[in-house]
Amino acid sequence: MDRRVLLPLVLLLAGCAEEGTVVTRDALPDTTEGVDGTTGDATVEDGDSAPPDDTLAGDAPLAETSDETAGETTGETGASDAPPADTDPDAAVSCAPTPAPAITKTGVAGKFLLQGTVVTPDTFFVGEVLVEGDTITCAAASCASMPGAATATVIDTRGIIFPGLIDTHNHILFDIFDETDWAPTKAYGNHNQWPAEPRYSAMVDAKQYLNGEGTSTWDFGCEMEKFGELKGIVAGTTSIAGSANPANRSCYASLARTVDQSPNDLGVDTVQAATLFPTKTSADGVCANFASAKTTAYLIHIAEGVDTSALGEFAKLGTITTTPECLYAAQTTIVHGTALGDPELTTMAAKGMKLTWSPRSNVFLYGGGTDLTKTTNVPLALAKGINVALAPDWSMGGSQNLLDELRFADKVDNTVWGNKLTPKMLVEMVTTRAAKNLALDAKIGSLAAGKKADLMVIGGDASAPYDALLAATPREVRLVMIGGLALYGDVAVKAIAPAAPGCETIDVCCASKFVCVAETGGTTTNKLGQTYAQITGALSKALTDYDALALTAHKFAPLTPLVRCK
Amino acid sequence: MVRALLVVCLFTGCAPHDANAQANAHANADADAHAHADADADAEGKAGGTFRFAAATADGVGIFDAATGRAIVRAPALPVDDLVLDPERGRLLTFELDADDEMGRVVARSFWTAAGWGLGAPLQLAAVDGIARLLPVPSAVVAFEDAYGPRWHVLVDGRPRASLPAPMPRAVWSSGDQVHALTQEPDASWTTRSARATESGFHATTAAPVPGLVHESARAVALAAGVVAIDVVGGALVLRLAERTTPVPVAVAEIADARAISPTRAAILAGGPTRLIVVELGSSGSVSFASLRLDEPTRADPRFLSRALVAVGAARVLVATAVRVHAVDVGPELQLLRDASFRDDGARAPIDGPLR
Numbered sequence: 001m002d003r004r005v006l007l008p009l010v011l012l013l014a015g016c017a018e019e020g021t022v023v024t025r026d027a028l029p030d031t032t033e034g035v036d037g038t039t040g041d042a043t044v045e046d047g048d049s050a051p052p053d054d055t056l057a058g059d060a061p062l063a064e065t066s067d068e069t070a071g072e073t074t075g076e077t078g079a080s081d082a083p084p085a086d087t088d089p090d091a092a093v094s095c096a097p098t099p100a101p102a103i104t105k106t107g108v109a110g111k112f113l114l115q116g117t118v119v120t121p122d123t124f125f126v127g128e129v130l131v132e133g134d135t136i137t138c139a140a141a142s143c144a145s146m147p148g149a150a151t152a153t154v155i156d157t158r159g160i161i162f163p164g165l166i167d168t169h170n171h172i173l174f175d176i177f178d179e180t181d182w183a184p185t186k187a188y189g190n191h192n193q194w195p196a197e198p199r200y201s202a203m204v205d206a207k208q209y210l211n212g213e214g215t216s217t218w219d220f221g222c223e224m225e226k227f228g229e230l231k232g233i234v235a236g237t238t239s240i241a242g243s244a245n246p247a248n249r250s251c252y253a254s255l256a257r258t259v260d261q262s263p264n265d266l267g268v269d270t271v272q273a274a275t276l277f278p279t280k281t282s283a284d285g286v287c288a289n290f291a292s293a294k295t296t297a298y299l300i301h302i303a304e305g306v307d308t309s310a311l312g313e314f315a316k317l318g319t320i321t322t323t324p325e326c327l328y329a330a331q332t333t334i335v336h337g338t339a340l341g342d343p344e345l346t347t348m349a350a351k352g353m354k355l356t357w358s359p360r361s362n363v364f365l366y367g368g369g370t371d372l373t374k375t376t377n378v379p380l381a382l383a384k385g386i387n388v389a390l391a392p393d394w395s396m397g398g399s400q401n402l403l404d405e406l407r408f409a410d411k412v413d414n415t416v417w418g419n420k421l422t423p424k425m426l427v428e429m430v431t432t433r434a435a436k437n438l439a440l441d442a443k444i445g446s447l448a449a450g451k452k453a454d455l456m457v458i459g460g461d462a463s464a465p466y467d468a469l470l471a472a473t474p475r476e477v478r479l480v481m482i483g484g485l486a487l488y489g490d491v492a493v494k495a496i497a498p499a500a501p502g503c504e505t506i507d508v509c510c511a512s513k514f515v516c517v518a519e520t521g522g523t524t525t526n527k528l529g530q531t532y533a534q535i536t537g538a539l540s541k542a543l544t545d546y547d548a549l550a551l552t553a554h555k556f557a558p559l560t561p562l563v564r565c566k
Numbered sequence: 567m568v569r570a571l572l573v574v575c576l577f578t579g580c581a582p583h584d585a586n587a588q589a590n591a592h593a594n595a596d597a598d599a600h601a602h603a604d605a606d607a608d609a610e611g612k613a614g615g616t617f618r619f620a621a622a623t624a625d626g627v628g629i630f631d632a633a634t635g636r637a638i639v640r641a642p643a644l645p646v647d648d649l650v651l652d653p654e655r656g657r658l659l660t661f662e663l664d665a666d667d668e669m670g671r672v673v674a675r676s677f678w679t680a681a682g683w684g685l686g687a688p689l690q691l692a693a694v695d696g697i698a699r700l701l702p703v704p705s706a707v708v709a710f711e712d713a714y715g716p717r718w719h720v721l722v723d724g725r726p727r728a729s730l731p732a733p734m735p736r737a738v739w740s741s742g743d744q745v746h747a748l749t750q751e752p753d754a755s756w757t758t759r760s761a762r763a764t765e766s767g768f769h770a771t772t773a774a775p776v777p778g779l780v781h782e783s784a785r786a787v788a789l790a791a792g793v794v795a796i797d798v799v800g801g802a803l804v805l806r807l808a809e810r811t812t813p814v815p816v817a818v819a820e821i822a823d824a825r826a827i828s829p830t831r832a833a834i835l836a837g838g839p840t841r842l843i844v845v846e847l848g849s850s851g852s853v854s855f856a857s858l859r860l861d862e863p864t865r866a867d868p869r870f871l872s873r874a875l876v877a878v879g880a881a882r883v884l885v886a887t888a889v890r891v892h893a894v895d896v897g898p899e900l901q902l903l904r905d906a907s908f909r910d911d912g913a914r915a916p917i918d919g920p921l922r
Contacts, residue, residue, distance in 0.1 A: 171714070173695075192752040195715020201731040204714050209726050213693045213713075217724045245669035245695040274668055276696060276712060279867040281645075281888075282663075309754070322863075551728040 095510035098459050100492035101478050105154040110484065112496060113149055114455070116157035117462040120447045121424070121431050124465050129161055131453040134265070134483035139447040155493055157457045159478050160465045162427070163447050164238025164454035165402045166259075166434035168299065169335050169356045169391035171275070172228035172242030173211055173221065176539055177203060178395045178560040179364070187368035190305030190339075194365060202554040210542050211245075220542050222251035222527040223535045226517065227562075229255040230532065234474040234508060234515070234563055235401030236456030238482045239264075239444055241299060241391075243273045250526040254519050256482060257454070259438055260299070265483055266452075270296040271438050277301070277313060278327075280320055287326035296331055296439035299356065303344070304336035306366045306374055311339040314347075328353060333389070333437045338362050338376045345377070349384035354437045356389045357429070360408040364397025372412045379420045389437045390429035400564050402430050406470050423466035453484040474563045475509040487516045504532050509565035536562075617878045619919030620658050620677065621891060622646035623912045627660060627675070629683055632878045632920050635891065635909035641675060641685035649873060649916040651677070652702035658685065659707060661698045670694050672709060672721065677921070692721050699734065699871040703743050703763045710734050710747075710871065718745075720767050727767040732759055735871050737786040737824065739793075748776065748786040748795065756784065758793065778806055783820035783837075783868035790829035791847050796821055803836065803843060805853060816843055816857050822866035827877035827896070835874045835885060837864045842885050844896055858894060858902040862887035865915040873916040886915035 522529020819838025
């Protein structure tokens with residue numbers, strides 16, 4: 001089998017005409033497509049396309065070492081039916097090849113030794129991370145003394161190894177949209193105001209209907225969830241609190257960890273997320289859950305906005321419960337807290353409460369998209385000792401992914417606060433500090449023996465790894481591993497990905513990446529066998545079909561891109 | 567007994583022909599819903615006659631006898647956040663929450679079976695990613711949702727309908743397919759909204775400001791004299807008609823629910839402490855009232871419509887708190903007398919009725 005297919009047309013369509021790169025095609029089924037979610041003509045080379053079944057047929061052969069592709073460029077003409085790639089008209093990305101990781105030794109299944117610059121993230125060093133099963137068993141300058149190291153597959157990452165990023169605040173079912181689907185018509189004062197906009201309401205109607213809410217008989221909730229997870233994974237996000245409903249669907253078990261749902265591969269779900277201000281009954285229930293340890297992390301939207309109405313929610317949170325202030329507790333993370341001032345942050349610090357910051361969404365909704373001051377006073381919160389995480393909220397005006405959000409947070413810090421937040425602090429907000437907000441820091445958020453093998457590898461300047469992460473885009477993400485499974489990365493290391501039912505190859509801003517979406521055991525009910533092509537195809541068609549119902553004048557097709565290359 | 571004068575007039579946009587809507591709707595429902603013979607001898611001869619009511623229980627829902635409080639039938643359910651009878655279709659509608667209270671489902675159960683009173687198998691009508699309050703109308707069910715923003719939906723099997731962006735109602739009343747609601751806007755002002763709810767969605771929507779309302783728990787009832795808004799100002803109850811206010815000297819912290827119990831009387835459940843207050847509008851514009859202290863807390867959230875009161879005729883009110891239901895008889899002179907024989911058989915808020 002010819003393992004190489006040259007796809008310069010993909011690159012041309014992606015606005016990357018000046019340079020090409022080699023796309024390796026080595027596992028089945030090999031649907032190659034652009035990252036805009038468009039499907040239907042994703043066949044390459046020989047007319048193969050993703051099988052229509054939920055499960056992929058056949059065993060995918062384990063590829064040989066693919067280091068051969070590193071650094072190669074070509075301009076030859078490839079398949080003529082390549083799909084359209086990233087449709088972002090503003091896309092402007094260098095297509096220069098980047099050093100690719102390499103598999104230097106093939107070992108037994110389920111054991112991987114990753115070599116590179118290890119960012120724990122408290123510190124960084126040149127070293128190794130040993131993964132055995134779903135667990136990290138060593139993160140050190142050398143793991144050679146570990147029994148498992150001798151039989152592990154060795155990957156020279158030629159890059160920087162980070163813990164997988166943690167998204168503590170997302171409304172993941174809305175990630176099929178972006179700001180082209182809705183943007184506020186003005187700067188608002190609080191979160192009760194903008195939902196009255198007709199286009200926003202129409203968009204929520206669309207989300208509801210696709211998700212089977214109301215009396216809808218459609219059900220694309222699994223596809224919506226998985227598309228949102230994929231948006232995170234390509235940016236190195238391995239855990240997401242996505243507030244998806246209905247809760248705990250079996251399809252949520254695939255791809256990224258859905259840390260606020262029971263299918264999170266952590267054995268237990270003790271994260272409770274709330275998008276609505278709680279009723280008294282609900283709030284009392286949360287306090288009871290605190291007492292019984294059923295809930296160890298309560299993520300509650302409070303004080304989202306910049307006016308007194310938003311601010312007043314914090315005081316109400318203290319009085320809504322039968323036992324006053326029982327939600328002023330270390331288990332509680334205030335999501336947004338944009339309106340909070342010194343008194344409220346002082347209370348939060350005294351009670352051990354935590355904070356999740358979503359600056360881009362704040363500025364989008366309350367700062368007219370440009371006023372960077374309309375966000376949470378994070379320097380003050382940090383000065384008081386509050387644990388702060390960073391998260392994108394959703395795709396509409398919020399960042400497309402955590403990497404985008406990191407850059408936006410850095411911009412806010414540099415512009416408004418005079419660079420009080422170091423790159424390391426920002427990285428901690430999406431790793432260790434994020435894990436603390438979820439009360440999952442014993443399991444995820446850092447590279448250490450005993451932690452879940454959730455990690456990412458990026459390229460960049462290894463001597464300044466925190467800065468490198470702030471500069472990274474999905475193109476620079478070379479490998480993403482969740483629970484010891486390589487689910488995304490450079491095709492050069494595709495061989496370490498799960499062999500069955502197989503992975504797909506996609507173009508991400510001129511870089512050829514593998515993505516493993518389908519899982520074995522898929523059924524029409526749990527949809528675990530769906531490929532990326534099937535997911536995006538279904539969502540694209542659903543949005544088009546929904547628009548055709550013409551319930552309002554507002555349209556929501558096409559599907560938002562998986563990645564923006566700008 | 568304290569009496570106070572009230573100038574009677576109507577809110578803008580609340581037509582006089584709607585004024586009796588709530589009371590008439592109940593009366594009509596009572597008269598038409600079920601001609602079935604009542605086999606429940608326990609219900610006879612009490613103040614409640616053969617009326618029934620539906621209520622939540624600790625672990626589900628039930629149909630109870632309005633005279634004795636005795637449970638007639640129970641059924642398990644997820645935590646019930648709203649409950650309303652749909653007599654024309656012979657079913658009980660509930661909004662039930664999932665474990666984390668962040669998602670719920672609209673469920674219908676037939677309340678009449680071949681064997682008599684019963685609760686049929688639950689049928690999920692809709693899923694809601696948030697909170698909902700329900701109102702049956704002739705052609706559909708209206709769901710007032712707070713799910714990534716407040717919107718009103720017409721639920722029609724399998725068919726998408728554009729929603730109406732509008733705040734969650736604090737009070738609703740209907741006449742046929744005309745739905746009226748008291749809502750608080752995002753800027754904290756108050757509005758009465760009206761719309762015609764049909765299978766194809768909402769039509770002829772109107773909104774009119776209601777000046778002067780203050781408290782976030784404000785409610786409204788439609789009486790013969792017009793729509794009366796019920797407010798809390800300075801810790802005291804206040805009735806409002808248009809721009810005229812009438813203080814009622816009863817200390818309250820918030821309003822949990824308010825219902826018309828006759829064309830001239832309204833029952834009000836207030837919190838802090840829990841009180842049942844019955845007001846009567848006299849033909850001369852006077853207001854009479856009486857109040858009765860109750861021991862248990864209310865189950866209400868000021869932001870959402872709540873169902874804690876059921877009028878069983880003009881002379882008996884069922885009052886649901888967070889933990890039980892009381893029966894209170896209302897005398898001709900507004901004397902309020904708790905029926906000590908009324909059994910605590912597990913019913914609690916929300917409640918709706920009556921049925922017979």
